[in-house]
Amino acid sequence: MAEPFSSPLWSLWQSRRTQQLLAGKLCACLFLCALLALFDGLQTLLRTDADEITLLAGQSDGISGPCPLQNPVRSDLEVRFNPADTALSFELEGFFAGYLIGNGMWRGNIIAPKELATADVSLVVAFKGSPKGQKFRIHVYASEDDLRSQTPSLILRYFGLQAFAVAAIFAMAALLPALINVALGRKNLKLLQELRLAEIFRVQSKPTNKGEALFLWCSAKGGEQLRNGQTLPVFAISGEPLGEAAIVSQEKKVFCLSMQTALPVSSGCLVYLKHDAS
Numbered sequence: 001m002a003e004p005f006s007s008p009l010w011s012l013w014q015s016r017r018t019q020q021l022l023a024g025k026l027c028a029c030l031f032l033c034a035l036l037a038l039f040d041g042l043q044t045l046l047r048t049d050a051d052e053i054t055l056l057a058g059q060s061d062g063i064s065g066p067c068p069l070q071n072p073v074r075s076d077l078e079v080r081f082n083p084a085d086t087a088l089s090f091e092l093e094g095f096f097a098g099y100l101i102g103n104g105m106w107r108g109n110i111i112a113p114k115e116l117a118t119a120d121v122s123l124v125v126a127f128k129g130s131p132k133g134q135k136f137r138i139h140v141y142a143s144e145d146d147l148r149s150q151t152p153s154l155i156l157r158y159f160g161l162q163a164f165a166v167a168a169i170f171a172m173a174a175l176l177p178a179l180i181n182v183a184l185g186r187k188n189l190k191l192l193q194e195l196r197l198a199e200i201f202r203v204q205s206k207p208t209n210k211g212e213a214l215f216l217w218c219s220a221k222g223g224e225q226l227r228n229g230q231t232l233p234v235f236a237i238s239g240e241p242l243g244e245a246a247i248v249s250q251e252k253k254v255f256c257l258s259m260q261t262a263l264p265v266s267s268g269c270l271v272y273l274k275h276d277a278s
Contacts, residue, residue, distance in 0.1 A: 004195040004272060005239040013191040020184035023177040030174035034167045037155060041163030044153040053138045056147060057116040060109045065134040067095055067104035069127055077106065078133070082122045087113050088138065090123070110138060118142045193222045196273045198255070200234075203266055214265055216257045220250050223273030232257065233272040234265060242269065 004010055048054075053061055069076055072095050079090045092108040110123065119140050126133025141147040148157050155163045192199060198218040205214055216234070226232070231244040234257075245259035257271065 004197055005235075007195060009191050009195055010239075013188055013195065016184050016188050016191070020181055020188060023181040023184065027174050027177040027181055030170050030177065034170035034174065037163050037167035037170060040153055040155050041167060044151070044156075044163060047152045049137070051134075051136050053110065053136055054147065054151075055110065055112045055138060055140050056144065057112050057140065057142050058114040060111040062093075062107065062109050063125075063136060064105055064107040065125060067106050067127065068130055069104070072104065072106070072127065076128050078124075078126045078128060080124045080126070080133075082124075086119070086121045087116050088121055088123075088140065089113075090125075110136075112140050116140055116142060118146050192270075196222055197235075198223065198271045198273055200265070200267055200269045200271060214245075214259050214261065215248070216245055216255075216259065216265065216269075216271070218255050218257070218271045220253045220255045220273075223255065226250075226255075226273060232274060234259060234261075235270045235272065237268055237270065245271065 053063065055061055074092055077092060081088060081090075089111045090108055091111060092106065095104060095106050097104065106125070108125075117140075121138045121140060123136040123138055124133040125136070139150070141150065144160065148160060151157050153163050155161055155166055159166075198221070200216050200218045202217040203214060205212055207213075220226075223232075226247060228247050228249060231246045234242045234245050236242055242263045242265055243259055243261040245257035248256045248258050250256070255271070259265070
């Protein structure tokens with residue numbers, strides 16, 4: 001059998017491996033962007049209290065809260081804005097069963113009219129006879145530029161986009177190079193098996209009676225006829241010979257090999273699973 005590096009399959013494997021690495025790097029870059037966008041969205045949520053509401057002029061937002069009364073009517077609900085002369089308005093949708101059995105809830109909308117100036121307004125929603133009410137802090141912005149200048153989200157501030165939407169877009173975009181990477185990886189593995197090569201996936205240095213030895217782990221697929229003690233050539237990814245390694249053990253279709261060499265051997269190097277009869 002000819003040496004594996006003189007086969008046309010070797011050139012094809014090198015080409016596909018380069019493509020696989022590029023797809024993997026692109027996938028990692030896109031996922032990193034998705035994580036950064038997700039982090040930006042999460043830090044925005046952490047810096048925003050649960051009772052804070054952000055509104056643009058001309059928009060509305062729904063709010064809700066618990067109802068302490070048994071059979072409430074609209075007149076039982078008291079709404080107080082501060083300052084009292086704000087143009088914001090509250091519209092009660094009604095009362096409904098709560099998220100927990102036995103609890104009643106109210107639900108309504110805060111409406112910001114158009115042409116409203118940027119302002120901070122507080123809102124208290126209380127029931128008659130109840131000493132305390134539910135408080136909300138409302139930040140009203142006259143334009144999107146005002147909103148972007150005040151938001152803690154860097155993505156929203158500089159690009160005008162919601163951080164979680166950006167994270168979802170980057171994550172979905174990363175799926176394509178991820179699938180390409182997996183598909184190329186399977187094809188490359190089959191090419192290596194046809195070349196009787198196995199890629200080293202783990203390298204460990206250990207002291208022995210003969211000095212420092214390298215222990216290498218690679219797939220045993222395609223070398224099932226090999227036995228402990230046999231020596232196999234080890235090559236760099238470029239095809240440069242690095243020495244020979246002896247098979248120490250075989251477990252779960254994985255070879256453990258030992259070698260003495262002064263040359264650098266790392267993950268990604270190749271072992272030639274050459275049969276004695278070859």
